[in-house]
Amino acid sequence: MxxxxxxxxxxxxxxxxxxxxxxxxxxxxxxxxxxxxxxxxxxxxxxxxxxxxxxxxxxxxxxxxxxxxxxxxxxxxxxxxxxxxxxxxxxxxxxxxxxxxxxxxxxxxxxxxxxxxxxxxxxxxxxxxxxEKTLARQAEGIAVAKAQGKHLGRPQLNIKTLTKQQRGDLEANFRAWETKELTGVQFMEILGLKKNSFYKITKEYKETIQ
Structure with missing residues (x-):
């Protein structure tokens, strides 16, 4: 048995x-x-x-x-x-x-x-x-936050949210990246950014120096 x-x-x-x-x-x-x-x-x-x-x-x-x-x-x-x-x-x-x-x-x-x-x-x-009540409360909270213009989820990454070190590395290496002395992968590693964030930040930075 x-x-x-x-x-x-x-x-x-x-x-x-x-x-x-x-x-x-x-x-x-x-x-x-x-x-x-x-x-x-x-x-x-x-x-x-x-x-x-x-x-x-x-x-x-x-x-x-x-x-x-x-x-x-x-x-x-x-x-x-x-x-x-x-x-x-x-x-x-x-x-x-x-x-x-x-x-x-x-x-x-x-x-x-x-x-x-x-x-x-x-x-x-x-x-x-x-x-169902919990989900309804969550949905209501999200709707209120959106109506008030609050950002939900992870904070959006931009130049202002970069650390002092990242900002310095961005300024010091941007021209080298633009002239292809530095590859995109190398620049990403220096800044500690993933691909999508990297291109968003570099585009934003370029607009500020033009």
Whole structure:
């Protein structure tokens, strides 16, 4: 008989977010560190490397712990599809630690399944609704910033944003580059700029000295 295994799945949305709280929960459950799968990725879908690695290892009778349902994902239909694949097609169990009713080990009868499925429906709906609200707030923030003329994303590179060293190197080597004594690649390396930024800066500088 194949030995069953216990796994933990941890997810945060960005690389900057901390996974410690979820990992501590898994460790208190006695899950071995090598059996805790961690993704730092959006919950919009299940195209996540560690989740897919976990799923590939699951066998009938195995157990997966998740701290909360939204750590599994935030798309209602996708969550239910994955839940069904793990519990029905693979035959593993899932325990959501912050929701007692979402423990597939306990509810095997008809009424138990009905209650658990109802809770799953409600929670997946809430997870997706929260994601949609977050996206709406982000879109609203972007629209306001654009209306106010604020630049979004990385600061735009121009002569004024160059360092004192870069400005000096630009002034000292520009003529040599124009007369082809210095190649574009060499000049880029001196300035520490990538191709698009290099041509933007040199064009701007040329306009200032004409």
């Amino acid at each position: 194949t030995e069953t295994k216990t796994f933990g799945y941890v997810r945060v949305s960005t690389k900057e977010q901390n996974t410690d709280r979820q990992i501590v929960v898994m460790q208190k459950l006695g899950i071995n560190e090598r059996d805790i799968f961690i993704d730092k990725a959006s919950g919009k879908d299940f195209d996540r490397p560690q989740y897919q690695a976990l799923k590939a290892q699951l066998r009938k009778g195995d157990l997966v712990y998740i701290v909360s349902l939204d750590r599994l994902g935030r798309n209602s239909d996708a969550i239910k599809k994955e839940w069904n694949e793990i519990t029905t097609e693979i035959g593993a169990d899932i325990v959501v630690t912050d929701m007692e009713l979402l423990d597939t080990r306990k509810y095997k009868d008809t009424m138990g399944n009905f209650v658990a499925n109802l809770v799953l429906e409600v929670l997946t709906f809430m997870a997706q609704s929260e994601r």
